[in-house]
Amino acid sequence: MTESIKNRYDFTILFDVENGNPNGDPDAGNMPRIDTETGHGTVTDVCLKRKIRNYIETVCEDKMGYRIYVKEGVPLNRSDKEAFVAVGVEEGNVKEKKKADPDLDSKIRDFMCANFFDIRAFGAVLTTFVKAALNCGQVRGPIQLGFARSIDPVVTQEVTITRTAITTESDAEKKTTEMGRKYIIPYALYRVDGYVSANLARKVTGFSEADLQLFWQAVINMFEQDHSAARGNMAVRELIVFKHDSELGNAPSYKLFERISVQRKADVIAARNYKDYEVTVDTNELPEGVDCIRMI
Template identity: 75%
Template sequence: MAEVIKNRYEFVILFDVENGNPNGDPDAGNMPRFDPETGVGLVTDVCLKRKIRNYVETVKEDQMGYRIYIKDGVPLNRSDAEAYRELEVDDKTIKDKKKKDPDVDRKIRDFMCSNFYDIRTFGAVMTTFVKAALNCGQVRGPVQLGFARSVEPVMPQEVTITRVAITTEADAEKKGTEMGRKYIIPYGLYRAEGYVSANLARKVTGFTEEDLELLWTAILNMFEHDHSAARGKMSVRELIIFRHDSEMGNAPAYKLFDAVTIERKNPDMPARRYSDYEVTVRQEQIPDGVTCIRRS
């Protein structure tokens, strides 16, 4: 059986987009998300977790212990019901079961954590009240991500396109093409920061060393099986990992994040590729008890 992680981690993900829309905003006509005050581009944590989930689902193919809880086409209560069946209860008998066995809630939670990788990793709210009230509890996952922000302000562009596929017969009698629009960012380098809590892994979900290595692999490859014309060329360029020597950590997270600096090599020219930037980890700012690992 794989060993639960014993070290705290922080990490920085650097990824870029070229001529694409990394994360459209439904409230703004699906244009790229950005901070209106600064022009800095945004990608939500939900978007990044979706890519990680998709990669794990692709490579593991519903292997035991590595299924995905939040996935396309599978209602949550269908997965919740599996835990109830495992304990041979339903929404009507669960109260009586709890009176006889005070550990029922923990057993349900442990079943969900052991079977679903994304619950074991990110946590989940596993309560549904559709027809049958299924309550598998709430789990706070050891791995947390923040919004990704572009290193510099981005310049979203609306590109007009033409297509020869006409929507209706009536329109086909009048015209031979139709107009369309898509949003792109010519280039943007994004930075996301994340955390891995060994304490929560030990106490709650049982997140293991094998799970951790799969997480790093999924982050590095999360765009490799997700290419589309709308997203353009997206790539994870580097994963910078800070490994603490202890479960509770040896330094505040912000100090480690501050050690990672990104500067444009030529301030007079707009960046259009990753090589236009210099990424530096200032080793003198990393305290004792913390090891920096750079993966790409």
């Protein structure tokens, strides 16, 4: 098994959207998610992880050790069954197997971590079969992301659209076009902070250096294979990484994140481009044992 990572990392991603909906809220008619108190836009961690999973799946194409556990059209129990087969468990012999091998649950967990990249990276709730009385519990992944938040408050625009194709024969007798609507944000720059725990990688999932490099690649390109008319133009603009020279870290995360400043330029009234912002990273007198790497 590949050796797990040795260093803790804290990182910040800056990404933007132009004339699109970065993350619709199903409870609000699929409008872009907004903090109702401040007007800032938000994008969930689940949305960002989906993009990363999709990129990994596209690049690796079910390569051994780099499959995706949480994916569209594949029930989780279907993947769970593979682990049961690997350790010789069937629904009828669970009790006997557990008596003979008290570490059976951990062996199933290790199999899942070794075969599925997203479990190794983000963790998962491995409930497996309820009837089988096998429960690997919650695997806590070394990579954690928060919600992305826009730098400035956003304005959501409702755009009316038409189409010439009519749905039904009866409607075609009455009208020649149908109306619809979509929601867009003209422009917004978002920031999300994240963490990579070498301690959890070593103790739980075995997340390796090769996995980490693939993760950085996926972050940088997570919108490049995911273009859609609904999301407009989206791109990762900055990936700023603080690398600690130890497993547990050399400085608090918040002190490192505070060194990153993103400000709209003084002469810009309404930002409509990434160049309307100024991004600075204070690398003077970094805490001992911490390096700053701007990957984009």
